[in-house]
Amino acid sequence: MMLHRFGTPSHRLERVMGKVAVALGIHGEFLYTPTALVISLRDSSGEEMTVIRRVDSGPVNVDKLIRFDELLSRVERRETSVDAAMEEMKQIEQAKALYGPPVYIVACAVACAAVAVFFSGTPWEIALAGLVGALVAGIELLYEHWGLELGLLELLAGVVAATSSLLVACYVVPIDHRLVTLAGLIILIPGLRLTVALTELAVGHLSAGVARLSGALVSLATLFVGAILVWRLLDRFQPQLGPRLPVASDWQWVALAVAPIAFAIVFRAGWRQWPIIGLVSVLGVVVSWATGPRYGIEVASFLGALSVGCGSNLYARIRDIPALVALTPGMLILVPGSLGYRSLSALSQQQTVEAVQYGFEMIVIASSLVGGLIVSNVIISPKRIL
Structure with missing residues (x-):
């Protein structure tokens, strides 16, 4: 248990x-x-x-x-x-949590800001994504402390993230409030659960796979419902999106360097595990970035997951610890949870073709990730089962 x-x-x-x-x-x-x-x-x-x-x-x-x-x-x-x-x-x-609430909130803020960099956000959007991420992390901690109704967290987080992003876009600085909302919610978007569910289905664990897949889709839908309620209720606010000047592409390497450590803290990994988590995560993303333009997102996702799986299994064999230590944070950067959110967002704007495309791409990428993980276990099997 x-x-x-x-x-x-x-x-x-x-x-x-x-x-x-x-x-x-x-x-x-x-x-x-x-x-x-x-x-x-x-x-x-x-x-x-x-x-x-x-x-x-x-x-x-x-x-x-x-x-x-x-x-x-x-x-x-x-x-x-x-x-x-x-x-x-x-x-x-x-035992007490490895990191206190302030450290956890800062880690979530850094992770959300890094994701906004990957989404080609402007400096304002990156900063606001970090603030929204910190706010969502605080809500998550309060939700656990107060023991509120199950299923309420995603709805509340979606409402808060969308409201804060929209109000800032209207009254403070022109930003893409939907991008900020997505980046600020990235910690709660169940992309990792989706990938784990498909893995369980692929290895024949149908009951757990179907249950986890259903739970992931419901969590994603609940997050989006919270956001779309705000967009519909506050539809009279129409922020004007000014000229967008995304940060230089070099900042993606900075984000790639700090994101794995932030996710390691989110997953309560000790500082001794940070170097391998960072190495495995960067390896998977670099392989994916290098192969994507030539071979397509499917091959890039497969090879990225293969790299993460082989690196995690090799480390697990050397150190005799669970492969999940490096595997879980490393996979989080690759999982396609944001595509599911974008698919629902496109549907809300009656952009059916884009919605179907995003949804199909999410399933394809998740399936490619699962394939890469399964093959990695054949190439380098972990010493232990976990």
Whole structure:
């Protein structure tokens, strides 16, 4: 349950638990989905017990994943008793977050500003995307602290991001408020969940894949509903978009250098993991940028994911830690979540052809990313399952 809660994909989690059960001399059958856990255990006497639990998959927490993986390794080698392991698991689960709220908010702001650079934003749009990202991160932390209704976060974040961007565009400085809204919401856009869902479907985990895919699409739609409510209610505000002077293309390299570290903090990765996360992320993006103009976005996405997967698996084999440590932040920059948002935005403006094109491109890129990850596991298999 704890590995699931801190971002482990279902197909990897089932294999981990099966391996631990074998090490303990227990026959186990496991079925995980993003909202349900079914465990069937049978001991040497033939007595069988089945447990069903309602669980929620949470955001990726790299630090706790590493600690859980180390603990499971000791259990597997019979270096720790089951009772001691259960107590240590509780301590890991209840441990304080690796980074406090101020650091998390700053990291989200930097990540959103970097994404605005990738979107060819102007200096004002980049700065405002960072401010909107910080505001959305603050809302997310308050939402978790107050324990508000499930599903409300995306709607509230969409409303706040769209309102603040539109008002700034009307009364402060002429900007592309839709670009700022998209960049400011990038932390909550479920592009990574979409890619994980397609991966689970590709490896035959249909129940988890369909559930996660549905959840990702609903989250994306809820984010967009929050934004479009503002655009419709405030349609009398028609900001005039002045001359746009995007920052120089060299700034994309600066954004590429800082974005992986920001995402590493968002995923609660320790500072010792920052260099490999940065290296793997930059490698994937550079490969994608280098091959895209000649071979197309599909091949570029495949090769980018292949590079990220091979780099993460190689590091995992050398350091004997989960490949997810470098894989998850590295993939986040490549995932096509923004295309889904743009598809819905185009539909709201009755631009059906563009909407279909964006949606199709999102599915194609996500599928290419999945293919690259699967092939990377064949070329360099990770030492451990996670």
